[in-house]
Amino acid sequence: GSHILSVNQLDLDSIHTIFSVADRMAPYALREKRTRVLDGAILGNLFFEPSTRTRVSFGCAFNLLGGRVAETVGMAASSLSKGESLYDTARVLSTYSDVIAMRHPDAYSVREFAEGSRVPVINGGDGPNEHPTQALLDLFTIQKELNQGGRGIDGMHIAMVGDLKFGRTVHSLSRLLCMYKNINFTLISPTELAMPDYVIADIENAGHKVTITDQLEGHLDKADILYLTRIQEERFPSQEEANKYRGKFRLNRSIYTQHCKSNTVIMHPLPRDSRAQANELDNDLNSHPNLAIFRQADNGLLIRMALFALTLGVDSQLEKYECAVNW
Numbered sequence: 001g002s003h004i005l006s007v008n009q010l011d012l013d014s015i016h017t018i019f020s021v022a023d024r025m026a027p028y029a030l031r032e033k034r035t036r037v038l039d040g041a042i043l044g045n046l047f048f049e050p051s052t053r054t055r056v057s058f059g060c061a062f063n064l065l066g067g068r069v070a071e072t073v074g075m076a077a078s079s080l081s082k083g084e085s086l087y088d089t090a091r092v093l094s095t096y097s098d099v100i101a102m103r104h105p106d107a108y109s110v111r112e113f114a115e116g117s118r119v120p121v122i123n124g125g126d127g128p129n130e131h132p133t134q135a136l137l138d139l140f141t142i143q144k145e146l147n148q149g150g151r152g153i154d155g156m157h158i159a160m161v162g163d164l165k166f167g168r169t170v171h172s173l174s175r176l177l178c179m180y181k182n183i184n185f186t187l188i189s190p191t192e193l194a195m196p197d198y199v200i201a202d203i204e205n206a207g208h209k210v211t212i213t214d215q216l217e218g219h220l221d222k223a224d225i226l227y228l229t230r231i232q233e234e235r236f237p238s239q240e241e242a243n244k245y246r247g248k249f250r251l252n253r254s255i256y257t258q259h260c261k262s263n264t265v266i267m268h269p270l271p272r273d274s275r276a277q278a279n280e281l282d283n284d285l286n287s288h289p290n291l292a293i294f295r296q297a298d299n300g301l302l303i304r305m306a307l308f309a310l311t312l313g314v315d316s317q318l319e320k321y322e323c324a325v326n327w
């Protein structure tokens with residue numbers, strides 16, 4: 001029944017619980033089974049910044065548990081654009097909803113909103129700060145991908161590449177990984193887009209090894225996980241400013257084959273930028289078995305279903321409210 005605003009609220013026990021409920025969601029996500037456990041419940045899905053995966057998977061996750069979704073999409077569609085506060089907005093919308101998912105361009109805005117909310121609020125991304133549900137689905141994916149090859153999270157090497165300054169997914173994921181043992185982090189970015197010092201401090205204080213570099217090639221040979229990110233152009237003062245960094249850290253099949261281990265798992269939170277000169281992850285890897293980017297997105301549905309079930313306290317009642325699949 002509590003908010004999910006930051007990965008710092010989680011510990012290994014709560015992560016394991018979320019993952020075990022997520023695994024139990026698979027038959028419902030695959031439409032092999034159906035449950036109405038959230039019949040009558042309403043999700044307020046508030047997206048004040050563009051989104052494909054997070055918005056739609058929050059909505060579909062709620063639908064797949066039998067609930068309904070009330071959406072607000074874009075700042076212009078909300079009275080926030082008339083100067084209404086996050087607090088007042090939350091106070092009103094939380095009367096209409098049983099749980100709220102929210103994305104907003106400002107850091108800590110979702111926390112401010114949660115203070116006015118009468119129902120649990122889940123952070124779907126607050127500016128450059130955090131994206132906790134993405135980090136959970138990333139970690140869930142990492143665990144599955146590594147386990148398949150007989151590897152584990154403890155002791156693994158991860159290379160994070162790209163815009164580590166504004167990329168909120170790597171901020172959240174790094175903190176989650178801090179809870180494991182002996183992780184080797186290689187942080188690859190232009191100097192101007194380096195991982196914030198406070199995240200590096202968290203990693204080092206937890207006793208993990210960090211290598212920081214602005215070179216992609218030569219730093220990939222040990223990576224079990226290669227986690228790429230997009231230049232977050234919406235956080236830059238101008239397109240020109242963002243353009244300076246486009247195409248600098250670009251992975252394609254030839255670079256992958258030359259510089260990575262044969263079992264390096266390729267991840268990206270998506271969206272990847274497919275415009276000319278921008279593509280940080282080329283399409284020539286699309287059919288590669290180690291490309292996990294769409295498995296990440298698929299896992300997002302399971303993780304968000306699990307978070308709703310746990311937040312609303314119905315995780316033990318999925319089977320009780322099962323009904324026929326009639327399509």
Ligand code: CP
Nearest residue numbers: 051052053054269270
């Ligand atoms: N990974 C992710 O957050 O994607 P969207 O911005 O499309 O939701």
